[in-house]
Amino acid sequence: MIVESQRWLSSVSLGRMIMQLLQRLPFTGLVVAALLSGGCDRAVQHEPKETAFRIVATDAGFEAPDAIPIGLRHIIFENHGSEIHEAMLVKLPAAMSAADFQAEVRRGVLFPKGILDYSGPGLMSPGEMVEMWLRVDPGEYVLICWNHSRSEPVHAFSVRSPLVEDAPPRADVVLKLIDYRFEFEGKLHKGEQVIRVETLGPSMHEADLFRLHPGKTVADIRRWRKEHLPVAPVDALGGPLDSHDIGRVVWLRKNFTTGRYVLHCAVPITTTPETTAQETTHADLGMVQEFEITE
Numbered sequence: 001m002i003v004e005s006q007r008w009l010s011s012v013s014l015g016r017m018i019m020q021l022l023q024r025l026p027f028t029g030l031v032v033a034a035l036l037s038g039g040c041d042r043a044v045q046h047e048p049k050e051t052a053f054r055i056v057a058t059d060a061g062f063e064a065p066d067a068i069p070i071g072l073r074h075i076i077f078e079n080h081g082s083e084i085h086e087a088m089l090v091k092l093p094a095a096m097s098a099a100d101f102q103a104e105v106r107r108g109v110l111f112p113k114g115i116l117d118y119s120g121p122g123l124m125s126p127g128e129m130v131e132m133w134l135r136v137d138p139g140e141y142v143l144i145c146w147n148h149s150r151s152e153p154v155h156a157f158s159v160r161s162p163l164v165e166d167a168p169p170r171a172d173v174v175l176k177l178i179d180y181r182f183e184f185e186g187k188l189h190k191g192e193q194v195i196r197v198e199t200l201g202p203s204m205h206e207a208d209l210f211r212l213h214p215g216k217t218v219a220d221i222r223r224w225r226k227e228h229l230p231v232a233p234v235d236a237l238g239g240p241l242d243s244h245d246i247g248r249v250v251w252l253r254k255n256f257t258t259g260r261y262v263l264h265c266a267v268p269i270t271t272t273p274e275t276t277a278q279e280t281t282h283a284d285l286g287m288v289q290e291f292e293i294t295e
């Protein structure tokens with residue numbers, strides 16, 4: 001015991017001497033940081049890294065990286081265009097190139113054979129931004145805006161090692177997607193809120209998130225989508241799109257103002273390769289819900 005405490009004391013006074021010496025030198029902070037980190041390599045390796053997957057939509061397509069790490073990604077989606085855009089992640093089967101996928105979509109196919117939807121930020125108005133956290137597996141992917149699937153190019157990207165886990169934020173509310181309805185656990189407030197989105201299914205679902213313009217209703221949303229009207233009755237906020245693997249959880253972070261909002265699921269009732277955009281959607285079966293943020 002005595003030997004141990006002597007060693008501790010001498011190490012303390014040695015440390016103090018080093019500190020006094022360093023305080024007279026420039027770049028002290030850097031040197032101290034280097035000395036302190038010397039003994040804790042493991043801790044340094046586990047520090048979170050900046051791995052945000054930034055996706056910018058323009059009216060000509062996407063600006064995004066060509067490769068991202070495997071694991072839980074923090075997506076930052078910004079719309080710099082003048083139209084409503086979305087950014088769905090789609091994983092391609094081994095034999096399909098991004099050009100093959102694009103060609104099928106241009107023929108009107110919504111679910112080319114073998115592709116897997118991996119969610120992503122849905123319809124979002126110009127000038128808006130949303131953050132999302134979702135998991136990606138190794139492979140070849142495309143980003144596609146289904147609002148302009150024939151006129152705009154997809155963006156091809158790879159998901160490859162290393163494995164990096166971005167930490168999801170703590171959720172304020174949970175949103176459950178069920179055939180054919182939405183259920184909230186908790187209440188949304190104005191300001192920055194995190195929604196943890198779970199799909200209970202059994203079908204896959206999406207949750208378009210719209211803020212109604214004054215005087216507009218759910219019926220106006222329906223007409224706007226069905227008749228492809230040029231002027232939206234809402235601000236579209238980038239709610240989460242569907243995943244083929246419904247066990248996947250997605251987190252969404254968004255700054256909310258007070259107002260009337262609508263959740264809306266536009267997934268078609270059939271998801272075979274022959275499905276077309278004219279198909280009956282979950283919204284047609286009642287998967288539309290209005291709610292209000294009052295405080």
Ligand SMILES: [Cu+2]
Pocket residue numbers: 180204205206265266267282283287
């Ligand atoms: Cu649905």
